[in-house]
Amino acid sequence: MKKIVWLVLLGSMMMAAVAAAATFRVVTEEATIRKDRKFFAPVVTRVPYGEVLQEQARKGDWLMVNYKGRQGWIHISTVQEQKFDWSSLSGGRAAEATRDEVALAGKGFTPEVEKSFRNKNPKMRYDLVTQVESYRLSEGQVENFIRAGNLREPGGEP
Amino acid sequence: MKNRNLLLLIVMAAFVLLGGCAEVVQVGTAVGQSSGVLSARDKELLDKQAMSTAQAARPMTEKEEYYLGRAVAATILGQYRLYTDNRRNEYINSIGRTIALSSDKPYIYGGYHFAILDTDEVNAMACPGGLILISRGMLQRAGSEEELAAIVAHEIGHIVNRDGVKAISAARWTQAVTALGADAAGRFGGRQLAELTTLFEGSVNDVFKTIVVNGYSQEQEKAADESAMIYMQRAGYDPSGLYDFLGRLAREQRGSDRRGFFSTHPGMTERLEMARSFLAAKGWKRMDHVARDQRFNAYRW
Known part of the structure; x- marks a missing residue:
């Protein structure tokens, strides 16, 4: 009898995981929600790293999401699919463990480790890295470059 | 029981x-x-x-890869000067951003950034996380925008394929992940931070040694070439640009003493042959690129 109870429990856990597979977390420093499914479509809003978004629809490499009441399309490469939040099934200790997992994902090689590495290696040219990262082109510049060179605008309709 | x-x-x-x-x-x-x-x-x-x-x-997160790449770039930039011609920097970044949008990973944590190293050496290095450093000597050898696009697309291929991260010893990464311990809330403890810093340093060295000293494997180079041709074709560039540029390097390699770039990139003739077969298998014909040729002439060294 107990065997059946455990198997039912296991089965329902797996089904819940499948049903709740439409949650995504932003994995870029900042992600952009756009009006249409195109790289240069007008920006609806921007979403910071780590925010969680629910998928409302999917077409090709684009997901329709809603962030703080603003709806639009986000490119799949700016997000990562999240697993089901198991803590909701048990609460207490497991909820704590889940938070730990989230924290762990941001642990490892972090700004704190970089700071410590820089203190240890003061000759590293982080100033030049910052200079390189500051080369920024606007989307308009890239779009003009593509058009002027008779190149193809990427990421449109699949 | x-x-x-x-x-x-x-x-x-x-x-x-x-x-x-x-x-x-x-x-x-x-x-x-x-x-x-x-x-x-x-x-x-x-x-x-x-x-x-x-x-x-746990695989390395994109954010971790970004911090690792910054350190690798900071190490490389300790040995070179940056080329500071804004017009050419903008040109290379425009080509790079265009190709990146047609790659399998259009967006990465900190975005793609391209810089020119002010040296006659022939070299290009893709630091994990999207920082791509290309020598002036390499860019000067390109005969068209298609060839410049090929250089950039090949490096983006290494980033997308995460070749830099793969250079880190598996044992070191396992140690780094386990060093985190179960108590992950809050800041690192002093000992934990010291241990992670040492492991970070080791990982930076692993990547640096691979991309600067030893080079990637022949398989990784061929895979990056293949990715480059696919991204170029998607972006509207003529993928034969890669074949043309490899041809230049192969001719130069035959007459060189095989130091520097040619020691870390052996087998140029094999790569050239692979590119030729790949283009033939895809049935991609050469295309006209007059508009881009004109623009290239304005940026030519």
Whole structure:
């Protein structure tokens, strides 16, 4: 009898995981929600790293999401699919463990480790890295470059 | 006793079936403990086992890759000067951003950034996380925008294929992940930070040695060439640009003393042949690129 109870429990856990597979977390420093499914479509809003978004629809490499009441399309490469939040099934200790997992994902090689590495290696040219990262082109510049060179605008309709 | 064994079996089966999810085990053990089937010690052992396996299996996150790449770039930039012609920097970044949007990874944590190293050497280095450093000597050898696009697309291929990260010794990464311990909330402890810093330093050296000293494997170079041709074709560039540029390097390699770039990039003739077969298999014909040729002439060194 107990065997059946455990198997039912296991089965329902797996089904819940499948049903709740439409949650995504932003994995870029900042992600952009756009009006249409195109790289240069007008920006609806921007979403910071780590925010969680629910998928409302999917077409090709684009997901329709809603962030703080603003709806639009986000490119799949700016997000990562999240697993089901198991803590909701048990609460207490497991909820704590889940938070730990989230924290762990941001642990490892972090700004704190970089700071410590820089203190240890003061000759590293982080100033030049910052200079390189500051080369920024606007989307308009890239779009003009593509058009002027008779190149193809990427990421449109699949 | 029978129930206990059954529970252990089910918890471990759930762990395997659900991709090594540590939370699944914790939920299972919590239920097992509250129903009296598992002792507190059993639960602790199972949870610990699940956590350490999950951590060891954790791949490097994109954010971690970004910080690693910054350190690799900071190391390389300690040995070169940056080329500061804004017009040419903008040109290379425009080509790079265009290709990146047609790659398999249009967006990465900190975005793609391209810089020119002010040296006659022939070299190009893709630091993990999207910082791409290309020597003036390399760019000066390109005969068209298609060839410049090929250089940039090849480096983007290494980033997308995560070749830099793959250079880190598996043992070192496992150690870094396990060094985090179970108490991940809050800031690192002093000893933990020191250990992670040492492991970070080792990882930076692993990547640096591969991309600057030893070079990638022939397979990784060929895969990056293949990615480059695919991204170029998607972006509207003539993918034969890669074949043309490899041809230049192969001719130069034959007459060189095989130091510098040619020591870290052997087998140019084999890569050239692979590119030729790939283009033929795809049936991609050469295309006109008058507009881009005109623009290239304005940026030519």
